[in-house]
Amino acid sequence: MKAFTTLDGLVVPVDRSNVDTDAIIPKQFLKSIRRTGFGPNLFDAWRYLDEGQPEQDNSRRSLNPDFVLNQPRYQGAQVLLARENFGCGSSREHAPWALDDYGIRALVAPSFADIFYNNCFKNGVLPIVLPADVVDGLFRDVAANPGYRLHIDLSAQTVTTPSGASHGFSVDEFRKYCLLNGLDEIGLTLRHSDEIRAYEARRARSEPWIFGGAA
Amino acid sequence: MNSLSLYEKLWQAHVVREEPDGTALIYIDRHLVHEVTSPQAFEGLRIAGRPLWRRDSILATADHNTPTTNQTVIADPVSRLQVSTLDQNCKDYRITEFPMGDRRQGIVHVIGPEQGATLPGMTVVCGDSHTSTHGAFAALAMGIGTSEVEHVLATQTLLARKSKTMQVLVEGTLSLGVTAKDVALAIIGHIGTAGGTGHAIEFAGSAIRGLSMEGRMTLCNMAIEAGARAGMVAVDDTTLRYLEGRPFAPHGAQWDAAVAYWRTLHSDEGAHFDRVVTLDASRIEPLVTWGTSPEMVTTVNGRVPDPAAEPDPTRREGMQRALRYMALQPGMPITDIAIDKVFIGSCTNSRIEDLRAAAAVVRGRKVAANVKLALVVPGSGLVKAAAEAEGLDKIFVEAGFEWRNPGCSMCLGMNDDRLSPGERCASTSNRNFEGRQGAGSRTHLVSPQMAAAAAVTGHFSDVRAFLN
Numbered sequence: 001m002k003a004f005t006t007l008d009g010l011v012v013p014v015d016r017s018n019v020d021t022d023a024i025i026p027k028q029f030l031k032s033i034r035r036t037g038f039g040p041n042l043f044d045a046w047r048y049l050d051e052g053q054p055e056q057d058n059s060r061r062s063l064n065p066d067f068v069l070n071q072p073r074y075q076g077a078q079v080l081l082a083r084e085n086f087g088c089g090s091s092r093e094h095a096p097w098a099l100d101d102y103g104i105r106a107l108v109a110p111s112f113a114d115i116f117y118n119n120c121f122k123n124g125v126l127p128i129v130l131p132a133d134v135v136d137g138l139f140r141d142v143a144a145n146p147g148y149r150l151h152i153d154l155s156a157q158t159v160t161t162p163s164g165a166s167h168g169f170s171v172d173e174f175r176k177y178c179l180l181n182g183l184d185e186i187g188l189t190l191r192h193s194d195e196i197r198a199y200e201a202r203r204a205r206s207e208p209w210i211f212g213g214a215a
Numbered sequence: 216m217n218s219l220s221l222y223e224k225l226w227q228a229h230v231v232r233e234e235p236d237g238t239a240l241i242y243i244d245r246h247l248v249h250e251v252t253s254p255q256a257f258e259g260l261r262i263a264g265r266p267l268w269r270r271d272s273i274l275a276t277a278d279h280n281t282p283t284t285n286q287t288v289i290a291d292p293v294s295r296l297q298v299s300t301l302d303q304n305c306k307d308y309r310i311t312e313f314p315m316g317d318r319r320q321g322i323v324h325v326i327g328p329e330q331g332a333t334l335p336g337m338t339v340v341c342g343d344s345h346t347s348t349h350g351a352f353a354a355l356a357m358g359i360g361t362s363e364v365e366h367v368l369a370t371q372t373l374l375a376r377k378s379k380t381m382q383v384l385v386e387g388t389l390s391l392g393v394t395a396k397d398v399a400l401a402i403i404g405h406i407g408t409a410g411g412t413g414h415a416i417e418f419a420g421s422a423i424r425g426l427s428m429e430g431r432m433t434l435c436n437m438a439i440e441a442g443a444r445a446g447m448v449a450v451d452d453t454t455l456r457y458l459e460g461r462p463f464a465p466h467g468a469q470w471d472a473a474v475a476y477w478r479t480l481h482s483d484e485g486a487h488f489d490r491v492v493t494l495d496a497s498r499i500e501p502l503v504t505w506g507t508s509p510e511m512v513t514t515v516n517g518r519v520p521d522p523a524a525e526p527d528p529t530r531r532e533g534m535q536r537a538l539r540y541m542a543l544q545p546g547m548p549i550t551d552i553a554i555d556k557v558f559i560g561s562c563t564n565s566r567i568e569d570l571r572a573a574a575a576v577v578r579g580r581k582v583a584a585n586v587k588l589a590l591v592v593p594g595s596g597l598v599k600a601a602a603e604a605e606g607l608d609k610i611f612v613e614a615g616f617e618w619r620n621p622g623c624s625m626c627l628g629m630n631d632d633r634l635s636p637g638e639r640c641a642s643t644s645n646r647n648f649e650g651r652q653g654a655g656s657r658t659h660l661v662s663p664q665m666a667a668a669a670a671v672t673g674h675f676s677d678v679r680a681f682l683n
Contacts, residue, residue: 016532016533016536017529017530017533018408018409018508018533020508020646020648022627022646022648022649022650022651023648023649023650026650026654027627027628027629027651028629030251030279030629031251031280031291031293031294031296031297031629032293032297033254033255033258033296033297033300034255035255035258035361045649045650045654051636051654051655054293055293083529084409084529085408085409085412085442088408088409088442089344089646089648090343090344090358090646091252091342091343091344091346091358091359091360092251092252092360093252093255093342093360093361093362096360111409111412113409113412113442114412114413114442114443114444115344115357115358115359115360115439115444118359118360118363119360119362119363122360122362122363123362172236172237172238172376173234173235173236173238174234174236174238174374175238185362185366185374186263186265186365186366186369186370189240189366189369189370189372189374190265190369190370192231192232192240193370195231195232195240196231196240196242196268196370196371196372199231199242200242200269200371203242206476207336207473207476208469209334209464209465209469209470209472209473210244210334210337211271212271
């Protein structure tokens with residue numbers, strides 16, 4: 001996994017609550033058996049005027065000029081500012097894959113859906129929860145200031161605005177450690193293989209029906 | 216005296232180790248696998264040269280891409296490759312799979328319980344958010360992403376943190392024509408789609424105890440639409456009666472030992488919950504969603520709400536956007552909304568009881584002339600066979616429904632079953648998001664009998680008028 005330490009990134013605001021994973025990456029793109037290449041289809045139904053299909057040449061499609069991601073001032077954005085319950089709906093990891101592939105490295109919102117939040121950490125994308133009034137203020141500041149950037153420091157757990165205002169955020173210690181170091185969680189877990197095997201042996205005695213397939 | 220909630224019992228029984236910050240390694244008993252969220256996980260395993268930890272924990276099937284008409288061939292090459300990749304991975308790793316064409320194939324959340332592969336006291340995961348369904352069996356069941364699928368394949372564990380707990384108490388008796396689906400929508404309407412975020416929900420109370428296993432699965436299935444990764448119901452006689460004799464369930468002396476343990480899988484008297492929500496079952500009516508989030512829901516005899524009455528600006532804008540997308544006017548009676556298509560199916564409502572309930576409304580009636588397509592998609596090959604043995608297929612077909620083969624189908628339209636732009640559907644599925652059933656699609660979530668009533672009248676109708 002990619003490490004995340006600090007980021008100074010252009011901010012793009014997506015001003016809707018309950019943005020679901022179907023909106024982030026529509027189902028037709030879930031047919032891919034790869035992990036990459038989803039960026040051009042991020043927010044596909046909002047971003048283009050036609051209905052996208054997998055393996056299509058997206059450069060020939062008509063963009064929806066009203067959608068925020070298509071506005072010139074937000075090109076190259078690395079921080080996505082969002083509203084409540086961002087990433088609700090399905091467990092598809094294609095959602096953070098699409099954000100990452102597009103170039104988004106961090107998300108700021110008042111709340112995220114649980115599975116999506118979790119999936120972000122597995123892909124080096126940092127989801128940051130800030131209080132609703134702070135997020136509200138950021139939406140206003142982004143709208144008023146073209147080129148608006150945020151400085152994010154994972155180690156210090158701060159989001160700093162161009163005016164120097166700093167907002168602390170919380171993150172689980174273990175997730176932070178993995179993200180700062182870009183660690184492979186499976187490799188870490190396998191260091192505890194003996195404990196897993198010992199646990200398994202205990203369960204096989206107390207609940208033998210868990211082990212073995214159909215009778 | 217340490218009183219534990221059902222969630223805490225399940226959690227404690229599966230902790231392998233715990234980090235100082237509370238991150239725990241949780242052992243996974245059952246891993247359900249389907250074609251959409253697994254190919255990248257198997258690929259990851261191969262690239263790292265890691266073996267599968269425990270083959271016999273896995274049950275696999277193809278469901279999202281499977282055609283519901285001709286099940287011998289998938290026309291779309293991209294879909295076909297995804298399904299054949301699953302078949303190949305299962306072959307390579309010698310995983311039990313119910314492939315297309317197998318009569319046990321179906322929606323992963325229907326076949327797990329149907330096979331007895333989902334058992335009380337288990338941790339159950341699947342790369343699919345509706346894995347919460349399996350909590351109906353007092354299992355700790357949750358949806359995971361593809362990286363976590365790979366983590367479980369390689370280590371049989373998951374890194375997780377203990378959730379907060381929420382008890383949803385539904386007391387009293389449900390009225391005729393009111394189903395588990397209406398209870399689920401009522402709860403989501405009450406707490407909102409983020410109401411359960413960070414929580415594991417236990418559904419309890421006399422109305423829940425009165426539900427069949429099918430009803431409990433419908434309810435737990437939609438826990439994720441309330442934001443909760445897991446939903447669950449305690450073990451009782453209904454649970455045990457459902458499981459006894461199923462292929463993957465224990466038999467003989469092991470069954471007796473299992474039952475003795477399973478009987479302890481309920482919240483203790485005085486167990487603490489971080490939040491308790493109470494609903495009166497007798498006040499729940501048949502419900503219909505009007506917007507693009509499951510919390511945008513009202514009674515069948517209600518009206519489309521007016522955003523102007525909503526004080527919160529973000530919510531008001533969300534309602535306005537939803538009404539524009541859905542092409543509905545504030546104040547319009549729900550029963551005035553005409554529909555183009557009907558979908559009875561999905562991991563929420565495609566079990567035998569759902570099909571019986573819908574057939575009871577449809578029997579002797581015809582699909583309305585304005586309804587272009589009415590689909591019944593059973594949840595599995597075995598559900599389909601059971602329904603046909605009861606003659607339900609004939610009831611649907613005589614009324615003008617299409618009787619299809621099992622799969623996720625029009626719930627999300629990864630196969631050919633989709634709505635065209637602007638089409639409006641009475642759907643027994645779980646999500647009414649923009650574009651969910653096809654680009655520009657308009658979804659109204661309802662129970663199976665409400666979908667059946669809408670099919671025969673051509674617009675939303677109070678199913679209670681059909682049942683009296």
